[in-house]
Amino acid sequence: MDKKFILTSFAYAIAGLTLGIFMAATKNHGQLVTHTHILLIGFVMSFIYALCHKLWLDKINSRLAKLQYYLHQLGTLGVVIGLFLFYGNFVALEAVDPLLALSSITVLIALILMKVLFIQTLKK
Incomplete structure (x- = not known):
C-alpha cells in the first residue's frame, strides 16, 4: 500500500505544481x-499515508x-474536480456543492479508516 500511496502522491504533486x-x-x-x-489532500495526505504504511502498517x-486507499482517492478527486469547476466559473456553487460535501466526507471517512488500521495493529 505504501507504493500505491507514494505514486499517487507524486501524481498529485505534479498536477498541483503544474496548475500553480x-x-x-x-x-x-x-x-x-x-x-x-490538490497539494494538501492529494499530495501531502497521500504522502503521509505512504509513510504510515511503510513505517507502521x-x-x-x-x-x-x-x-x-480508494476512498481517499475518490474523495480527493471529487473535491479537486468540484473546486476546479466552481473556481473556474464553469458551474454555480449550488450545482457543485453536493459533490464537494460528499467528497469531503469521503476524505474524512478515509482518515477515520486510517486510524482504525492503526488501532488494529495495536491489538496484534
Whole structure:
C-alpha cells in the first residue's frame, strides 16, 4: 500500500505544481483554492499515508487498507474536480456543492479508516 500511496502522491504533486505554474504564467490565480487542495489532500495526505504504511502498517494489504486507499482517492478527486469547476466559473456553487460535501466526507471517512488500521495493529 505504501507504493500505491507514494505514486499517487507524486501524481498529485505534479498536477498541483503544474496548475500553480499555469496560474503564475497567466497571472490568473483564480484556482488557488483548487491548487491548495490538490497539494494538501492529494499530495501531502497521500504522502503521509505512504509513510504510515511503510513505517507502521508494513505488509497490511487487507480489504480495509484497500478501501481506505480508494476512498481517499475518490474523495480527493471529487473535491479537486468540484473546486476546479466552481473556481473556474464553469458551474454555480449550488450545482457543485453536493459533490464537494460528499467528497469531503469521503476524505474524512478515509482518515477515520486510517486510524482504525492503526488501532488494529495495536491489538496484534
